[in-house]
Amino acid sequence: MPQLFSVFCCYNRDDKTKVEAIANRLKKRGKIPWLDRYEVPPGVRWKTFVKDDLTNIGSLAIFIGPHGISEGQAFEITELVPLMQTRNAQVLIAVLNSHGPGRVQLPPGFPDDTSYIDFRTDEKPLQR
Numbered sequence: 572m573p574q575l576f577s578v579f580c581c582y583n584r585d586d587k588t589k590v591e592a593i594a595n596r597l598k599k600r601g602k603i604p605w606l607d608r609y610e611v612p613p614g615v616r617w618k619t620f621v622k623d624d625l626t627n628i629g630s631l632a633i634f635i636g637p638h639g640i641s642e643g644q645a646f647e648i649t650e651l652v653p654l655m656q657t658r659n660a661q662v663l664i665a666v667l668n669s670h671g672p673g674r675v676q677l678p679p680g681f682p683d684d685t686s687y688i689d690f691r692t693d694e695k696p697l698q699r
Contacts, residue, residue, distance in 0.1 A: 577602035578663075579621075579628045581647045586636035589667045593634075593690075596697060617643075622650060631655045633678055635687075636667035640678055648678050666690060 578597065582590040587608070594604040605628050611617045631651055633644075640648070655662050664687035666675050677685055688696045 575603070576605040576628045577630065579605045579625070579631045579651065580634065581631060581644055581651065582634040583636060583638045583641040583644050585638035585641070586634060586667055586669070589636060589669055590634050593665075593697075600697060618646060618650075621647065622654070625651060625654055628655075628660070630661040630663060632663045632665050632688075634665050634667055635670060635675060635678070637669050639676065645679075648680070652680065663688060665696070 580590055580594055591606065591608075594606055597604045605624070607617055607621070610624065611620050633648060652662055664677065664681065664685060666687055666689045668690040670691060672691070675687065675689075677683065677687075688699050690696050693699065
């Protein structure tokens with residue numbers, strides 16, 4: 572039986588260290604994060620693998636850091652958000668504390684008034 576994951580972590584590879592730290596904090600809280608680094612077997616095309624494994628994932632977290640949204644992350648957003656929404660799964664946006672102050676550029680397709688988890692200012696962002 573496939574493993575069930577709490578959250579798929581969609582992130583820019585340049586923000587990998589921050590996202591992995593958050594994933595470790597989630598594990599300590601009993602959540603099981605899906606990170607490509609650990610779940611995609613060597614030699615497998617990650618774009619195909621991600622879509623095939625999506626049924627085992629409860630929610631999607633889109634991490635936005637100082638490096639913005641990468642091409643790979645844009646692919647994941649374009650492909651996975653509609654699939655998650657058809658399953659009525661939660662899609663979250665999380666702004667990393669390394670993002671810096673100021674306005675956050677939300678991913679394409681998200682209205683400007685979309686709320687997000689803000690690791691820069693939220694006292695307990697993992698409880699949201």
